[in-house]
Amino acid sequence: MKKFAILGSTGSIGRQALEVVEAFPDELKVVGMAGGKNRELFLKQCLSHKPMIVSLQDKEDASWLKAELLKNGLKVEVYYGTEGLIAVATCEEASTILTALSGAVGLLPTCAAIEAGKDIALANKETLVAAGEYVTLLAEKNNISLLPVDSEHSAIWQCLKGENKSSVRKLILTASGGPFRQMDRSNLEGVTPQMALKHPNWSMGAKITIDSATLMNKGLEVIEAKWLFNLDFDDIEVVIHPQSIIHSMVEYGDGSFIAHLGQPDMRIPIQYALSYPHRWFNNFPKLNLKSIMGLTFEAPDTTRFPSLALAYEAGRAGGTAPAVLNAANEIAVHTFLQGSIKFLEIPLVVQKTLDKHRVVKPSSLEEVIEVDIWARKEVTRILSNL
Numbered sequence: 001m002k003k004f005a006i007l008g009s010t011g012s013i014g015r016q017a018l019e020v021v022e023a024f025p026d027e028l029k030v031v032g033m034a035g036g037k038n039r040e041l042f043l044k045q046c047l048s049h050k051p052m053i054v055s056l057q058d059k060e061d062a063s064w065l066k067a068e069l070l071k072n073g074l075k076v077e078v079y080y081g082t083e084g085l086i087a088v089a090t091c092e093e094a095s096t097i098l099t100a101l102s103g104a105v106g107l108l109p110t111c112a113a114i115e116a117g118k119d120i121a122l123a124n125k126e127t128l129v130a131a132g133e134y135v136t137l138l139a140e141k142n143n144i145s146l147l148p149v150d151s152e153h154s155a156i157w158q159c160l161k162g163e164n165k166s167s168v169r170k171l172i173l174t175a176s177g178g179p180f181r182q183m184d185r186s187n188l189e190g191v192t193p194q195m196a197l198k199h200p201n202w203s204m205g206a207k208i209t210i211d212s213a214t215l216m217n218k219g220l221e222v223i224e225a226k227w228l229f230n231l232d233f234d235d236i237e238v239v240i241h242p243q244s245i246i247h248s249m250v251e252y253g254d255g256s257f258i259a260h261l262g263q264p265d266m267r268i269p270i271q272y273a274l275s276y277p278h279r280w281f282n283n284f285p286k287l288n289l290k291s292i293m294g295l296t297f298e299a300p301d302t303t304r305f306p307s308l309a310l311a312y313e314a315g316r317a318g319g320t321a322p323a324v325l326n327a328a329n330e331i332a333v334h335t336f337l338q339g340s341i342k343f344l345e346i347p348l349v350v351q352k353t354l355d356k357h358r359v360v361k362p363s364s365l366e367e368v369i370e371v372d373i374w375a376r377k378e379v380t381r382i383l384s385n386l
């Protein structure tokens with residue numbers, strides 16, 4: 001039985017991971033769980049999965065949770081805040097940590113988990129964007145595996161299986177194109193958070209859904225792929241595939257393309273990361289090939305969606321640039337969701353923040369965190385002057 005912990009159990013990935021556990025009660029056991037502010041759902045999850053160690057974001061919620069768990073006869077170690085995330089990420093009983101927090105808040109607990117020798121089932125792409133070089137070196141040093149959960153990276157991981165890296169010509173990440181794929185620039189001016197939250201194929205948390213609409217999600221995924229598969233940016237391409245049936249592809253030097261197909265259902269890559277190297281039969285809805293009307297592809301338009309180009313630029317600049325890109329984007333997306341800026345202002349303020357930054361090669365994790373804090377302050381200043 002695999003014993004693992006989830007950081008972000010109340011989110012979209014976290015909830016789907018618990019469904020996978022419920023489908024495989026003899027193979028999987030959640031021993032640790034961390035949630036944010038949704039304490040009611042977190043309590044329900046604790047009562048049904050009975051983890052040994054848990055954490056919530058705030059102290060008051062943690063005290064409430066402890067009392068509720070005791071009322072229900074459960075003795076659980078309860079923590080809160082960053083220390084709580086780290087306590088869950090390093091808990092002795094877990095061999096693997098599923099990182100399903102949204103944003104760079106995942107960086108410290110992920111590094112702590114790696115240092116504690118845990119394998120990482122990685123959904124939290126922002127961690128690799130902000131500190132890809134540091135995290136991959138740390139993983140190598142501690143001899144742990146980074147198991148991709150993001151659907152494109154899980155697909156590529158599977159398409160690379162048994163192949164020689166020297167045979168690879170290119171990784172091809174597919175992107176749905178988001179809800180505004182066919183909208184012209186003048187109409188993009190007026191799109192609302194409500195419109196941007198309607199992803200055509202996936203039901204996900206708010207932040208990643210907005211990133212899909214701007215194509216920043218694909219940009220973050222290009223950087224994530226660079227670190228997971230150790231390839232140059234020139235060898236990582238993005239193609240728009242509106243059906244989200246092909247989750248990504250690998251192009252080999254001999255002209256063969258190996259693609260991964262499946263229903264757009266995150267339980268599949270979550271399960272694979274947890275079952276690897278095995279494949280378990282499940283009863284999740286399967287792809288019905290006969291119902292697919294067609295698989296189409298087009299080039300991304302970086303004039304209407306400049307975030308993708310910004311991410312390539314920051315990735316190629318290297319050093320602290322991707323951490324700045326990510327932090328500025330997190331704040332910009334949050335501000336857009338509050339209704340305080342326009343959709344097209346998201347890439348604009350990210351660009352302005354990057355322009356203000358002098359890229360350095362970070363020598364420590366602390367330096368990456370300092371840059372992340374700087375970028376959040378800088379983009380907030382830029383936003384207040386819009």
Ligand SMILES: NC(=O)C1=CN([C@@H]2O[C@H](COP(=O)(O)OP(=O)(O)OC[C@H]3O[C@@H](n4cnc5c(N)ncnc54)[C@H](OP(=O)(O)O)[C@@H]3O)[C@@H](O)[C@H]2O)C=CC1
Nearest residue numbers: 008010011012013035036037038101102123124125204205
């Ligand atoms: N959703 C998807 O289908 C996919 C997601 N991903 C990636 O997976 C990650 C998670 O995405 P998703 O599940 O959609 O995000 P959600 O917003 O749905 O969930 C985020 C989770 O993190 C918790 N959280 C947020 N901030 C904190 C904090 N400061 N302290 C403790 N907990 C916190 C939230 O808690 P609470 O809700 O209780 O406040 C919630 O459990 C992201 O990096 C995303 O890019 C990748 C591929 C697909």
Ligand SMILES: CC(=O)[C@@H](O)[C@H](O)COP(=O)(O)O
Nearest residue numbers: 150151175176177178212217
């Ligand atoms: C499910 C998943 O992995 C998401 O990252 C998804 O790919 C988002 O869709 P886009 O292709 O629209 O960014």
Ligand SMILES: [Mn+2]
Nearest residue numbers: 150151152221
């Ligand atoms: Mn993805």
